[in-house]
Amino acid sequence: MSTKINRPFFVFNPKSYLYGEELLAWAKRADELALKYPECSILVTVPYADIAAVKNATEQIIVTAQHMDGIKPGRGIGHVLPESIYHAGARAVFLNHAERPLTVSDLSQALKRAKELGIQTIVCADSIAEAQAVAIMGADVILCEPTELIGTGQTSDSAYIQQTNQAIKEIDETILVMQAAGISTAEDVYRTIELGADGTGCTSGITNAESPLEMLTEMVEALVKAYKERG
Known part of the structure; x- marks a missing residue:
């Protein structure tokens, strides 16, 4: 399977809602969807302790770490070593999430280490200016997500989505743009892709749904359709 993130793509990010056997069941469902819709990439972010188990239980999804530190093997107790998550099976990583922000210096070092190992980077930015800065730094994917909208069920407005898409592509058209603020329904997914995003994703809209696995399926189907x- 290819571990390169292609457009369109969908990220299921269960954060700390899921772990162990329950997480494996969800990852396997995502893997089935990735096999059914090979034209899109499906990523699942998992806690560090579950990376190897999820990787060993799946074939098509891109297993994604929730964070890593820009360190090299050696000293650094309690940090997340890039080589460690790569060895466990992660081929992509989230950086600078609102719940795990990085300084500019730390982000730069983490991006450098990820490139050295072939780990694709999804870097979060909560403003157009920050998205432009991250584009210059060379992220593979930029998640444009105003912090105040995370988990609210309120999506970014059309102007924000279109402006951030344009601002990033003007700097580097190869960078993929992810818009995911407030995604809670398949309709939200469709609208976001329709407005020009390369990919989207969801957490609580899936985990808190009445039928979570069905919601995951509907969102991926909406992504592909949109x-x-x-065109």
Whole structure:
């Protein structure tokens, strides 16, 4: 399987809602969807302790770490070593999430280490200016997500989505743009892709749904449909 993130892509990010056997069941469902829809990439972010188990239980999804530190093997107790998550099976990583922010210096070092190992980077930015800065730094994917909208069920407005898409592509058209603030329904997914995003994702909209696995399925189907119809 390819571990390169292609457009369109969907990220299921269960944060700390899921772990162990329950997380494995969800990851396997995501893997089935990735096999059914090979034209899109499906990523699942998992806690560090579950990376190897999820990797060993799946074939098609891109297993993604929730964070890593820009360190090299050696000293650094309690830090997340890039080589460690790579060895466990992660081929992508989230950086600078609102719940795990990084200084500019730390982000730069983490990006450098990820490139050395072939780990793809999804870097969070909560403003157009920050997205432009991250684009210059060379992220593979930029998640444009105003911090105040995370988990609210309120999506970014059309102007924000279109402006951030344009601002990033003007700097580097190869960078993929992810818009995911407030995604809670399949309709939200469709609208976001329709407005020009390369990918989207969800956490509580899936984990808190009445039928979570069905919601995951509906969101991936909406992603594929919107991208095809966008042309």
